[in-house]
Amino acid sequence: xxxxxxxxxxxxxxxxxxxxxxxxxxxxxxxxxxxxxxxxxxxxxxxxxxxxxxxxxxxxxxxxxxxxxxxxxxxxxxxxxxxxxxxxxxxxxxxxxxxxxxxxxxxxxxxxxxxxxxxxxxxxxxxxxxxxxxxxxxxxxxxxxxxxxxxxxxxxxxxxxxxxxxxxxxxxxxxxxxxxxxxxxxxxxxxxxxxxxxxxxxxxxxxxxxxxxxxxxxxxxxxxxxxxxxxxxxxxxxxxxxxxxxxxxxxxxxxxxxxxxxxxxxxxxxxxxxxxxxxxxxxxxxx
Amino acid sequence: xxxxxxxxxxxxxxxxxxxxxxxxxxxxxxxxxxxxxxxxxxxxxxxxxxxxxxxxxxxxxxxxxxxxxxxxxxxxxxxxxxxxxxxxxxxxxxxxxxxxxxxxxxxxxxxxxxxxxxxxxxxxxxxxxxxxxxxxxxxxxxxxxxxxxxxxxxxxxxxxxxxxxxxxxxxxxxxxxxxxxxxxxxxxxxxxxxxxxxxxxxxxxxxxxxxxxxxxxxxxxxxxxxxxxxxxxxxxxxxxxxxxxxxxxxxxxxxxxxxxxxxxxxxxxxxxxxxxxxxxxxxxxx
Amino acid sequence: xxxxxxxxxxxxxxxxxxxxxxxxxxxxxxxxxxxxxxxxxxxxxxxxxxxxxxxxxxxxxxxxxxxxxxxxxxxxxxxxxxxxxxxxxxxxxxxxxxxxxxxxxxxxxxxxxxxxxxxxxxxxxxxxxxxxxxxxxxxxxxxxxxxxxxxxxxxxxxxxxxxxxxxxxxxxxxxxxxxxxxxxxxxxxxxxxxxxxxxxxxxxxxxxxxxxxxxxxxxxxxxxxxxxxxxxxxxxxxxxxxxxxxxxxxxxxxx
Numbered sequence: 001x002x003x004x005x006x007x008x009x010x011x012x013x014x015x016x017x018x019x020x021x022x023x024x025x026x027x028x029x030x031x032x033x034x035x036x037x038x039x040x041x042x043x044x045x046x047x048x049x050x051x052x053x054x055x056x057x058x059x060x061x062x063x064x065x066x067x068x069x070x071x072x073x074x075x076x077x078x079x080x081x082x083x084x085x086x087x088x089x090x091x092x093x094x095x096x097x098x099x100x101x102x103x104x105x106x107x108x109x110x111x112x113x114x115x116x117x118x119x120x121x122x123x124x125x126x127x128x129x130x131x132x133x134x135x136x137x138x139x140x141x142x143x144x145x146x147x148x149x150x151x152x153x154x155x156x157x158x159x160x161x162x163x164x165x166x167x168x169x170x171x172x173x174x175x176x177x178x179x180x181x182x183x184x185x186x187x188x189x190x191x192x193x194x195x196x197x198x199x200x201x202x203x204x205x206x207x208x209x210x211x212x213x214x215x216x217x218x219x220x221x222x223x224x225x226x227x228x229x230x231x232x233x234x235x236x237x238x239x240x241x242x243x244x245x246x247x248x249x250x251x252x253x254x255x256x257x258x259x260x261x262x263x264x265x266x267x268x269x270x271x272x273x274x275x276x277x278x279x280x281x282x283x284x285x286x287x
Numbered sequence: 288x289x290x291x292x293x294x295x296x297x298x299x300x301x302x303x304x305x306x307x308x309x310x311x312x313x314x315x316x317x318x319x320x321x322x323x324x325x326x327x328x329x330x331x332x333x334x335x336x337x338x339x340x341x342x343x344x345x346x347x348x349x350x351x352x353x354x355x356x357x358x359x360x361x362x363x364x365x366x367x368x369x370x371x372x373x374x375x376x377x378x379x380x381x382x383x384x385x386x387x388x389x390x391x392x393x394x395x396x397x398x399x400x401x402x403x404x405x406x407x408x409x410x411x412x413x414x415x416x417x418x419x420x421x422x423x424x425x426x427x428x429x430x431x432x433x434x435x436x437x438x439x440x441x442x443x444x445x446x447x448x449x450x451x452x453x454x455x456x457x458x459x460x461x462x463x464x465x466x467x468x469x470x471x472x473x474x475x476x477x478x479x480x481x482x483x484x485x486x487x488x489x490x491x492x493x494x495x496x497x498x499x500x501x502x503x504x505x506x507x508x509x510x511x512x513x514x515x516x517x518x519x520x521x522x523x524x525x526x527x528x529x530x531x532x533x534x535x536x537x538x539x540x541x542x543x544x545x546x547x548x549x550x551x552x553x554x555x556x557x558x559x560x561x562x563x564x565x566x567x568x569x570x571x572x573x
Numbered sequence: 574x575x576x577x578x579x580x581x582x583x584x585x586x587x588x589x590x591x592x593x594x595x596x597x598x599x600x601x602x603x604x605x606x607x608x609x610x611x612x613x614x615x616x617x618x619x620x621x622x623x624x625x626x627x628x629x630x631x632x633x634x635x636x637x638x639x640x641x642x643x644x645x646x647x648x649x650x651x652x653x654x655x656x657x658x659x660x661x662x663x664x665x666x667x668x669x670x671x672x673x674x675x676x677x678x679x680x681x682x683x684x685x686x687x688x689x690x691x692x693x694x695x696x697x698x699x700x701x702x703x704x705x706x707x708x709x710x711x712x713x714x715x716x717x718x719x720x721x722x723x724x725x726x727x728x729x730x731x732x733x734x735x736x737x738x739x740x741x742x743x744x745x746x747x748x749x750x751x752x753x754x755x756x757x758x759x760x761x762x763x764x765x766x767x768x769x770x771x772x773x774x775x776x777x778x779x780x781x782x783x784x785x786x787x788x789x790x791x792x793x794x795x796x797x798x799x800x801x802x803x804x805x806x807x808x809x810x811x812x813x814x815x816x817x818x819x820x821x822x823x824x825x826x827x828x
Contacts, residue, residue, distance in 0.1 A: 031383045078559075082566040085321050088383065089517065090562070092510050093555045104548045148690045155689030155696055156681045163665045163676045170663040173625065174677035175651030175743045176684075188686045214506065218391055221384060258399040261502075265395035271388025275381050276371060287381050460589075 005131040007243065012135075012142040013200045014223065014239035019149045020192035021220045026229030026287065027158070028185040029165035030084065033217040034075070034091040035193055037098035038068050040212025042197025044102070044109050047118045047207050057121035061198040068194030069187045076186040081179055095214050102209035114208025121202040134203055141199050145192055150232055152188070161185055162230075215264055222267040225274045228284015237283050242267075288421050290543060297539035299428045301532030302435035303490035308512035308519070308527040309442055310486035316522045317459040317479045320379075321513075323386040324364060325487060326505030327393030332357045332488030333495040334397055334502075337408055346410065354488040361484025362477050364389060370473055390506075398502035405499040413496045427496040438489050439528050445482075446524060455479055459522070507551065511535075514558045520568030530569070576639040578603040578778060579624070579655075579747060584633035586619055586802070593619040594630065594802040601747075601795075606769060606779045608789045610813070611799035612823055617782045618660060620799070621749050625657045626650045637747065652679070656745035658736045660752050660782075664724045670735050671720040674707040677742035707742065714738045714768055730761030737768065748772070750781045754788050766792050786814055798823075 017039055024030045042064040049060035079090040102109050109115065120129045121137060128137055152158050160181050163171050168178050201207050210216075219242065227238020246263060254262050280286040307329060314322050332353040339349035368389060372382050413427040446452040458475045494508070495501075512527075515534050519526030534557055538550045545552075561568070577600035586594040593616045601607050609617050622628035624635050626647040635642045642650055665673050675681070681703060683689045683696025711720050714734045719727060727735065733753060740748050754765050762785075769779060769792055783789050789796060789810055796813040798806040800822055806813060813819060 025380070025384075029378070029380050031380055033387070078562050082562065084379070086517070086562065086566065088321050088323075089510065089513050089558065092506070093514075093551075093558060096507060096510060096551055097555055100548055100551055104546075151693050152686060152689045155683040155693065156675065156700065157684050157686055157689040159668065159672055159676060160684055163668065163672075166665050166667060167663050169627070169647075170659065170665065171676065172627075172647040173651070173657055173659070173663070174739060175648050175656070175679055176676065177646075177648050181684075184686050215391075218387065221387070225384065257402065261395040261398040261403070264391055265399065268388040268391030268393075268395060272368070272385050272392065275377065275385040275388065276368075276375070279377065279381055287378065287384070 002131055005135045009131075009135045009138040009203050010200075011240045011243050012138040013196050013203065014220075014243060015236050016142045016145040016199070017193055017196035018220060018223045018227070018235050018239050019145050020189040020196070021224050022229060022235050023149070023152075023185055023189045023192065025221065025224055026234075026284065027153075027161045027165065028182050030076075030080070030182060030186070031088050032091045033088075033214060033221070034095040034098070035189070035220050036212045036214070036216035037095045038071060038190055038193040039197045039200070039216070040098060040102055040207075040209070041071060042068050042194030043201040043207045043212070044115070044197075045194075046198035047115045047201040048108065050119045050121075050202065051115065051117070056124060057198075057202060058124060061195055064198045065191045065194040068190035068197070070190075072186040072190030072193075073183055077179075077183050080182050080186075092214075095217055099209060099213045102212060109209070112209060114206060115201075116206045118201050118205045118207065120205065121199075138199050138203060141195060145195070146232055146235070148188075148192075149235065153230070153232075157181070157184070218264065218267055218271075222270050224281070224284075225287070226270055226281055228281025229287050230285045231283055234281050234284035238281070241282075290540065292422055293539040293542055294536060295422050295424065296428075297536030298532060299424070299432050300494075300539065301535030302432050302439075303494050304508060304512055304515065304535050305528035305531035306435045306438050306490050307487055307508055308515040308531040309439060309524050310483040311509065311512050312516040312519075312521065312524065312527045313442065313446075313455075313486075314479055314483040315516065317455055318365070318369070318476045320369060320382055320386070322364075322480075323383065323509070324389040324393065325361075325483070326509035327390045328357050328361055328364075328484045329487045329491040329509065330397060330500075330502065330505035331360060331393055332491035333500050334401055334406075336492040337406060337495070337500055340408060340410065350489075350492050353492050354485045357488035357491070358481040358485035361480040365477050365480035366473075369476070373473075394502050394505070401500070401502065403502055405501050406495075407499050408496050410496065425497060427493065430496075431490070431493045434489060434493065438486055439524075442482075442486060443524055451478070510551075511538075511554050514554055514561075516568075517566075518557065518561045518568050520571035523568070523570040526568060526570030576636065577601070579635070579637050579780070581620070581624065581635045582633055584620070584623055584635070585631045586616070586623060586628060587631060592802055594623065594633075597633070597799075597803055599797050599804045599807065601778065601780050603778050604773070604776065605794040606773050606781060606792050607795040607797060608793035608810070609780060609782045609797050609799060610784070610789060610823070611805075615799040616802040617799055618751060619802070621657050621751055621782070624650075624749065625655060651743050651745060654745050655747045655749065656740045656743040657749035658740055658751050658753065660755075662732055662736055664732055664735060664739075666725045667723070669721050669723055670711060670716055670727065670731075670738075671704065671707050673724060673735055674710050674738050674742045675703060677739045678703055678706060679744060710738050710741050711735075713741065715764060730757050730764075733757060733761070733765065734768070737765075737772075741772075746776070747778045747780065750779060752782055752784065754783060754785055762788070790814060 021035045024032050045064040045067055046060045049055050075090060075094055079087040103112050120127050128134055160176060164178055164181055171178050223238035223242045226241060228234025311325050335356055336349045336353040339352060368385060369382060372385055414425050416423045416425055455475055458472050511534060515531035516527045519530035534554055538553050541550060541553045579601040582598050584594045584597040611617055623630050626645050637653060637655060682699040688696055708720050711717055714737050716731060716734055719731055754762050773779060793810045796808060796810050797804060798813055798819055806819060
């Protein structure tokens with residue numbers, strides 16, 4: 001039963017994180033490989049706050065979200081102003097730099113060994129320690145995220161982003177600010193990713209740089225691609241499926257030494273296959 | 288003198304990086320694709336050469352085979368993957384994602400076959416040093432400078448003096464026009480990918496002679512190379528090379544004041560400066 | 574002396590070695606339909622791009638109602654009252670006709686993430702009002718019953734009308750139309766011409782790029798003849814069309 005709770009809670013965290021990637025890649029059409037880095041920033045901020053008893057869980061989560069919003073705006077504003085490909089370089093740079101910081105800044109992030117023993121989350125002083133309560137928390141958090149995502153998709157903002165994805169020039173000619181909309185989407189994505197990070201940290205009670213590297217960003221992209229872009233069902237399906245993959249692989253006898261590479265190899269193959277044969281994913285709209 | 292040694296090291300690394308930058312730039316300027324999988328080709332070349340050398344194949348031959356194989360792989364990626372995506376009218380984003388997928392596939396096949404550990408080339412001559420004044424260089428470093436400068440010169444000559452090179456520049460500046468005047472862009476793209484991949488194989492083999500082979504070791508050089516390409520000005524072969532050397536020198540000199548793990552910060556810092564103040568690069572043609 | 578409604582002065586635009594606009598100057602008067610004609614490659618679309626901020630000319634400037642437009646971004650120029658259409662339409666294929674119009678409506682509530690998430694009810698209420706506005710605009714161009722049809726399912730003629738609807742949605746008073754009548758059947762052509770005249774009677778000023786001399790004759794108050802990036806002649810349709818030298822350039826010239 002514990003295992004099932006773990007799987008569900010983790011999948012939900014990735015759903016929330018996936019919404020962030022879906023917003024950027026699927027809706028706004030911005031290629032990003034730095035979502036795992038932002039996820040990590042959110043996780044480390046909440047972990048640090050809880051471990052050093054600076055603030056409770058909810059304020060820490062808000063702080064983490066706010067920081068990630070600012071981070072995303074600072075990163076996207078100057079680079080998207082130039083071009084999408086410029087942002088590709090920026091995104092890679094941010095991801096690689098973040099990994100370097102996570103691994104080397106032992107004072108803040110615990111370095112390569114990470115931060116163990118993160119306290120459980122609390123709702124204004126009331127600690128949530130049992131697995132059931134933790135799953136309830138992640139479900140609530142992800143639920144809010146899905147609601148926000150749904151509201152956005154139905155609102156004029158969602159329509160504006162879809163139009164931008166199709167034809168930026170036409171949107172500019174219609175009198176709407178393209179850069180502002182993209183940066184707003186990125187800011188929102190930051191909030192999603194930061195909160196997901198905070199939930200991740202308290203749920204696992206341990207974070208280390210390997211959860212937030214380029215491979216993790218690739219996994220996120222794979223979730224969006226397989227699940228499907230721009231739809232809520234797609235955003236939920238992707239993480240649940242991809243997180244079940246390692247269990248499925250366990251049935252095939254793969255030596256542990258290449259297990260990680262095997263997983264990443266499959267993600268790469270999935271990306272290629274879906275882009276060629278099914279760009280709309282299993283439950284989404286065409287990328 | 289430490290600073291001088293670092294400067295020389297930077298010049299050497301810069302030459303290697305320069306070839307990566309020029310080769311990527313050739314592909315990007317022509318196909319308009321941000322071919323992320325280029326890092327995979329770069330990595331593959333090194334491992335291929337390593338396997339050949341281990342089998343007793345002479346060093347030069349190993350290098351040449353690696354370059355030819357890389358050309359084939361690059362051409363295949365363009366002809367099979369990118370061309371098919373274009374046929375299916377994929378958006379720019381879709382191709383980027385596919386390229387990233389290809390990179391992941393290449394890196395992880397290598398990691399599965401060769402293990403993720405660092406491998407060294409079993410070539411004793413490569414680490415023998417020669418001294419020039421106060422500076423000491425390995426034979427690898429000398430070879431790197433000579434061959435990479437040669438490759439750079441070769442690409443410059445090719446681009447400006449040969450008919451094929453001029454055709455490529457024509458397609459790069461106006462693919463639509465090229466299409467209607469019977470220059471077939473797809474053919475040109477495959478050629479450019481082959482040339483670019485073969486060129487990238489050169490530093491792909493030479494750099495690991497000193498530093499060792501690592502499956503995921505292609506991404507950071509590629510990132511630095513693309514930054515050099517952008518800062519130099521897209522379309523300027525000389526500009527990319529020059530900026531690559533410059534960035535490598537600055538990276539090395541920064542070791543005087545900060546630990547090596549942060550050198551990526553130097554590169555990225557340079558990128559941020561350009562992005563804010565001169566996004567089109569130094570040597571853009573007008 | 575009152576400044577001209579729209580004034581372009583000494584525009585120079587070059588792409589590499591190609592000079593698209595050379596010392597191009599002209600004025601457009603308020604309330605009139607001005608047609609921009611000339612052989613292919615004369616620079617007509619380039620002028621549109623320069624006026625609406627999609628291109629920065631190397632030299633020269635454009636002013637509208639006395640205000641200099643240099644350096645403004647496209648969306649600011651729309652806010653200032655000038656909107657343009659595209660020769661290749663550039664409609665949003667995956668959106669309905671109504672949605673295409675709604676994207677162009679200014680001051681839309683809920684068009685930012687905060688508004689969308691935290692004031693969904695307000696946005697929904699306002700949206701109903703704006704949707705009605707959008708339907709009215711579609712009715713105005715004759716597409717009332719196509720509001721909920723996706724663009725890719727509209728006929729070419731209907732798509733052309735939709736581009737005009739999108740312009741009207743912006744609320745701009747000066748409309749730049751890039752070949753609004755090209756590729757249309759006789760019936761659709763007539764509908765467009767009637768629409769353009771009606772827009773003029775409602776106070777809009779139109780600058781229209783057009784190849785079809787019959788259309789030019791029927792709707793233009795003024796004609797600007799452009800050749801090799803330079804304004805060669807300006808006058809009434811009759812005068813321009815009957816000028817043999819200009820006809821030579823237009824019909825007999827290269828390209």
